Amino acid sequence: MVKLSSTSPPRPALVTWLSLGVLTFSGWQWAAALTALQLPDLALILPKSYLISRPAFYGLISFGIAAGLYFGRPWALPSAQWISLAMILWTLIERGILSASEFAARTVVGTAFFTLLLWSVLFITLRRPKVRKYFEENHA
Numbered sequence: 001m002v003k004l005s006s007t008s009p010p011r012p013a014l015v016t017w018l019s020l021g022v023l024t025f026s027g028w029q030w031a032a033a034l035t036a037l038q039l040p041d042l043a044l045i046l047p048k049s050y051l052i053s054r055p056a057f058y059g060l061i062s063f064g065i066a067a068g069l070y071f072g073r074p075w076a077l078p079s080a081q082w083i084s085l086a087m088i089l090w091t092l093i094e095r096g097i098l099s100a101s102e103f104a105a106r107t108v109v110g111t112a113f114f115t116l117l118l119w120s121v122l123f124i125t126l127r128r129p130k131v132r133k134y135f136e137e138n139h140a
Helices: 013-037 048-070 076-098 102-127 129-138
Strands: none
Touching: 013 048, 013 102, 013 129, 048 076, 076 102, 076 129, 102 129
16 A cells, blocks of 8 residues: 555555556557557548547546546546446447448457456456545545
């Protein structure tokens, strides 16, 4: 556990690891946005601006959630749960749009598996008594 200040409760290691995981996700999203800037002019299903803006938006939101989790902000716990669920739903809708592509068809099972696995880890971690107690005590 990491002590934030003399008045705040110590941060559980799970919260630290979770915030680092969300920060890593944010980094991947920013890398995807920067990579999309380098795309050649191809006939794509989605416009290039969407391929840049969606991961940039995901990266910005997830960076904010990672910071909120790390610093024990009370809004971070519900935000991490609901915004991650919204991101998953949007990704599923996006997959439905892209299902005509060969790549989407080949990767749908792996994408669904890892998406559910990571969201389950997030959800279970946020439900742990130590984690919930930390956010309740930190800003009661």
